[in-house]
Amino acid sequence: MLTVRVAASFTAEPLAEVLRFWAGELALPMAVSFAPYGQVFQQLLDPGGALRTNRDGVNVVAVRLTDLADPDGFVAALRAADRETTVPLLLAICPDPPGTDPRTSDAAERTVRDGVTGTTHLRLLGSAELTGRYPVAEAHDGYADRLGRVPYTPEFFAALGTALVRTLHAIVSPRPKVVVVDADNTLWTGIVGEDGVGGLTVDRDRRALQQLLVDQRAAGRLLCLCSRNNAADVDAVFAGHPDMVLRPEHFTATRVNWQPKSENLRSLAEELDLGLDSFVFLDDSPIEIAEVRAAYPEVLALTVPADAGRALAFLRHCWPLDTDRVTDEDRQRGARYEQENQRRALRDSGLSLAEFHAGLALRVDVDPARPDQHERVAQLTQRTNQFNLAPVRRDVRDLRASDLECLVVTVADRFGEYGLVGAMLYAHDGDLLRVDTFLLSCRALGRGVEHRMLAHLGKLALDRGATTVELSLVPTARNGPARAFLAEIGAKPADAKPADAKPADAEPGDAEPGDAEPGDGGTAREASPDGSTRIGYLLPASVAAGVHHRPGGSDQPAPPAHATHRPPPPPAQPDRPTPAAHLEAWRVVERTATTLADPSAVRAAVLADHGVPPATGVEDPVEARVMQIWAELLAVRPATPEDNFFALGGQSLQLVQFMARVRQVYAVELPVELLFTPAFTVAEVSREIRRRQLDGADETELTDLLAELDRLSDDEIELLLAEEDAQ
Numbered sequence: 001m002l003t004v005r006v007a008a009s010f011t012a013e014p015l016a017e018v019l020r021f022w023a024g025e026l027a028l029p030m031a032v033s034f035a036p037y038g039q040v041f042q043q044l045l046d047p048g049g050a051l052r053t054n055r056d057g058v059n060v061v062a063v064r065l066t067d068l069a070d071p072d073g074f075v076a077a078l079r080a081a082d083r084e085t086t087v088p089l090l091l092a093i094c095p096d097p098p099g100t101d102p103r104t105s106d107a108a109e110r111t112v113r114d115g116v117t118g119t120t121h122l123r124l125l126g127s128a129e130l131t132g133r134y135p136v137a138e139a140h141d142g143y144a145d146r147l148g149r150v151p152y153t154p155e156f157f158a159a160l161g162t163a164l165v166r167t168l169h170a171i172v173s174p175r176p177k178v179v180v181v182d183a184d185n186t187l188w189t190g191i192v193g194e195d196g197v198g199g200l201t202v203d204r205d206r207r208a209l210q211q212l213l214v215d216q217r218a219a220g221r222l223l224c225l226c227s228r229n230n231a232a233d234v235d236a237v238f239a240g241h242p243d244m245v246l247r248p249e250h251f252t253a254t255r256v257n258w259q260p261k262s263e264n265l266r267s268l269a270e271e272l273d274l275g276l277d278s279f280v281f282l283d284d285s286p287i288e289i290a291e292v293r294a295a296y297p298e299v300l301a302l303t304v305p306a307d308a309g310r311a312l313a314f315l316r317h318c319w320p321l322d323t324d325r326v327t328d329e330d331r332q333r334g335a336r337y338e339q340e341n342q343r344r345a346l347r348d349s350g351l352s353l354a355e356f357h358a359g360l361a362l363r364v365d366v367d368p369a370r371p372d373q374h375e376r377v378a379q380l381t382q383r384t385n386q387f388n389l390a391p392v393r394r395d396v397r398d399l400r401a402s403d404l405e406c407l408v409v410t411v412a413d414r415f416g417e418y419g420l421v422g423a424m425l426y427a428h429d430g431d432l433l434r435v436d437t438f439l440l441s442c443r444a445l446g447r448g449v450e451h452r453m454l455a456h457l458g459k460l461a462l463d464r465g466a467t468t469v470e471l472s473l474v475p476t477a478r479n480g481p482a483r484a485f486l487a488e489i490g491a492k493p494a495d496a497k498p499a500d501a502k503p504a505d506a507e508p509g510d511a512e513p514g515d516a517e518p519g520d521g522g523t524a525r526e527a528s529p530d531g532s533t534r535i536g537y538l539l540p541a542s543v544a545a546g547v548h549h550r551p552g553g554s555d556q557p558a559p560p561a562h563a564t565h566r567p568p569p570p571p572a573q574p575d576r577p578t579p580a581a582h583l584e585a586w587r588v589v590e591r592t593a594t595t596l597a598d599p600s601a602v603r604a605a606v607l608a609d610h611g612v613p614p615a616t617g618v619e620d621p622v623e624a625r626v627m628q629i630w631a632e633l634l635a636v637r638p639a640t641p642e643d644n645f646f647a648l649g650g651q652s653l654q655l656v657q658f659m660a661r662v663r664q665v666y667a668v669e670l671p672v673e674l675l676f677t678p679a680f681t682v683a684e685v686s687r688e689i690r691r692r693q694l695d696g697a698d699e700t701e702l703t704d705l706l707a708e709l710d711r712l713s714d715d716e717i718e719l720l721l722a723e724e725d726a727q
Contacts, residue, residue: 002028002172003057005050007035007043009067010094011149013653018161021606025596026169026588031057037149040068044077047084054087058168062092062160064151065108066100075115082119086397088171090164091116092125097151098140120375120396123167123324133316134159136599143663148656158606159599166592170322176300177274179216179321180265182283183227183234183256185306187246192233202243205308210245212315217250219323220333222272225254226264226281228288252337261288262295272337273442280320284311297582302589317597320589325375332419336443360413364449366456369406369423374399377408377423380439387450388439389482390474390534403427404436409453411444418444422453433461433541435471438482448549450485458544469544470494473535486537489547494536607632622666622686629661630682641683645675668692 004019006012016032023030035043035050040061043049051059061078068074082089093112096105109127116122131139136155145151152160184191187210190200202210217223227234234256238248248254253271255264261283269276277298283289284306292301300320305311315321369377374396381394399406402425409422421444425437435457440450454469461469471491475483595601623641630645631637633654645655655675663669666689674680674688 002030002168003054004030004032004060004168005035005054005057006032006060006062007040007051008062009038009040009064010062010145010151011037011653011656012062014150014152014154014157014657015062015161015164017606017609018158018602019165021602021609022161022165024609025591025605026165027584028169028172038067041074041077044081051081051089052084054085056087058087058171059085059089060092060164061089062094064094064096065105065112066096068108071108071111072115075112078112078116078122079119082116082122083397085121086395087121088168089122090125090167091122092130092160092164093127094152094160095127095131095139097145098142123171125163125167130160130163134163134597134599141660141664143669144656144660147659148652150653150656150660154657155599155603158602162596162599162602166319166322169319170324173320174278175323176221176280176320177278178222178224178268178272178280179213180224180226180268180279180281181213182285182288182304183225183229183237185284186282186304186311188237188241188244189308192237193229197236197240200237200241202241203308205312207243207245209308209312209315212312212321214245214250216321218331219326220331222252222274222333222337223250224268224272225251225256226261226268227256228258228261229256231256249338260291260295262292265292265296265299282315293582293586300585300589302586302593313597314593317593318589319592328376328419332417335416336418360415360447362447362449363412364452365410366407366424366453367410369399369408371400373408373420376420377406380420380423380441381437384439384441385476385478386442386480387445387482387485388437388479389435389486390437390472391439391476391479392437392474407456409440409449411449422449424453424457426457428461428464428466431465431467433457433464433466433469435469438471442481445481451489451547451549454489454539454544454547458539458541458547461541462545467541469539469541471537471539473537474533475535489539490543491537491539494538620686622689623682625665626662626682626686626689629658629665633657633661638682641686642681644678645680645685662689666693 006015013034016034019030019032022028033050040063043051044061046052051061059081063074065071078089078091091112093109105127113124113126116124136153136159138153139156139159140151141153142151181187184193188200188202188206192200213223225234235248238244238246253268255268257264261281265276265279265281269279275298276296279299281289281292281299281301282304283292283301284304286303289301289303292299302314302318305314377399378394378396381388381392385391394402404425404427407424407426408420409424410420411418411422418441421441423437423439424435426433426435428434438453440453457469461467471486473483473486596605620641627638627641630648630650634645634648634650636648638648645658650658659670659675662685668689669692670685670688674684
């Protein structure tokens with residue numbers, strides 16, 4: 001259950017039903033609570049307040065900047081909360097009231113945006129981003145604002161809630177690593193094999209779509225092309241069409257042939273050494289999408305609309321393509337895969353394994369972590385599984401608060417930089433150098449980097465007077481390469497008191513710790529603070545300092561180009577049933593990118609989620625409409641026109657919303673003295689609405705209306721009444 005706590009400078013409770021709707025739509029259980037009205041500063045600064053005590057969810061702060069007397073003080077409070085909290089903080093800057101000088105609003109927002117730059121947990125949702133992504137016809141409700149500080153319409157609250165959940169979704173759900181895109185009628189309009197390069201159209205929407213894909217690559221995703229075409233024809237489009245935004249160098253890998261798309265995706269997964277569950281596949285053909293879904297349901301295969309404008313809108317609202325935080329390492333990922341292709345060419349040139357490693361001219365640097373590297377280290381702890389001796393997921397605050405020392409590992413070779421690919425967290429304890437975390441990204445694995453990391457620790461231990469290096473191991477289903485490294489270097493398990501805990505990520509059927517390495521003869525175990533089973537492996541510091549990589553004999557060939565760290569994906573099995581979870585995932589993504597991209601549709605879905613049917617059996621159209629509004633606000637339908645609002649569970653917030661709806665629908669304002677009496681029933685309210693409508697109409701208007709009725713036949717009047725009842 002995700003804890004969502006909201007503090008706002010206005011009455012924000014109308015968000016609750018929107019958040020509940022999305023919790024059900026996404027199968028993401030949430031416990032939503034609201035701080036008292038107008039206590040944003042208090043909640044940000046109070047160590048015992050709702051925001052600062054949230055440990056397992058997300059905090060939301062929604063403000064109108066005109067509600068804040070001191071934007072600089074607000075920034076200071078945000079930064080203080082960011083330093084002390086452990087969960088994401090979503091800051092939504094909502095539109096200021098109509099009539100506010102735009103220059104004042106822009107200046108205040110710029111102050112806040114500049115002031116929160118560099119924060120750890122804060123994600124900013126600016127007013128332009130909010131209104132641009134989810135525009136509504138009418139955002140403001142001045143009447144409800146005056147009545148109860150509810151400044152926005154239900155449609156805007158639907159937009160705000162949707163934007164917040166979308167931002168949250170990017171934080172808490174796995175993100176795809178690879179975007180594979182079709183060519184014909186996806187990147188361009190037309191079929192190159194039939195229309196030729198000159199017959200293809202790349203209009204403004206197609207160019208914007210291509211730019212969106214370029215931005216995906218810049219955010220760290222690998223972009224691949226998969227098209228059933230002649231390769232020469234597709235190459236000619238990239239070389240000769242003047243309106244193309246995408247260039248061949250944007251693609252990490254391509255498959256342009258006549259093979260089934262599913263087989264090409266499987267081939268790409270092997271080449272990139274990534275699981276198919278990290279792939280998004282975009283194609284305009286429902287047939288191609290169905291073939292991929294049947295063969296590999298773990299791929300998020302999405303049918304892109306054939307119309308260019310609708311295709312662009314679809315991708316802009318495709319939530320899995322959103323990114324949370326983008327690091328420098330992410331931005332360099334595409335370039336690093338290109339460098340890996342060059343290494344692969346060297347590896348396939350017939351060299352021995354030793355010659356291949358020597359030819360790389362590998363450079364490994366181990367240095368104390370700087371504060372600006374903590375985000376990347378945290379990212380490695382969260383993503384690295386294969387070569388991670390003791391997986392413990394950490395965030396930036398964990399790293400900064402830890403008593404452990406942190407070393408980072410950067411690697412480069414003749415083809416380019418790998419970047420920051422490894423980390424070690426350790427503490428000196430008498431004769432021991434205790435290594436809590438020892439991890440290395442798989443892109444640098446198997447080239448001796450891990451050996452140099454250990455040698456550095458061995459020399460460090462000797463320099464500090466320690467005699468032994470202790471490496472902590474938490475066996476998991478996925479860190480086999482790390483366990484194999486311990487066996488290779490000859491590290492031995494320490495004596496420790498056995499514990500019954502299992503690894504945090506163990507699944508039913510996983511081997512118990514100690515069973516993973518044959519021959520350990522009953523490895524001793526101890527429970528770590530995080531509850532996982534932790535095993536200490538010991539190595540003399542002098543031995544650790546002398547560890548070096550032995551890539552094999554001089555005549556041992558380098559591994560072939562297709563060698564990967566993970567088993568290749570299994571062959572396609574088109575006849576196997578598609579798991580319900582995948583069917584639901586496709587449905588949700590497609591609904592968020594189409595129907596539910598409109599706040600009005602979200603609002604309608606929220607009302608439908610209440611499960612209250614339309615009014616029936618009520619002849620008076622005003623009474624029927626009032627009953628329907630009450631049902632939408634209270635999630636319970638009045639049984640008769642004599643039912644009382646408060647007896648049905650109405651509270652002050654719903655009262656303000658009801659008064660605003662009456663003003664919107666009937667252009668009248670109900671008297672407050674009526675609403676807080678036993679007379680606040682459907683029948684009495686309906687009579688008051690009709691009375692005030694008549695009082696508000698001038699004599700000329702009534703005369704003209706009666707004259708118009710005189711000109712109508714009985715049949716025409718009956719038809720108008722029927723239409724009114726239907727509305």
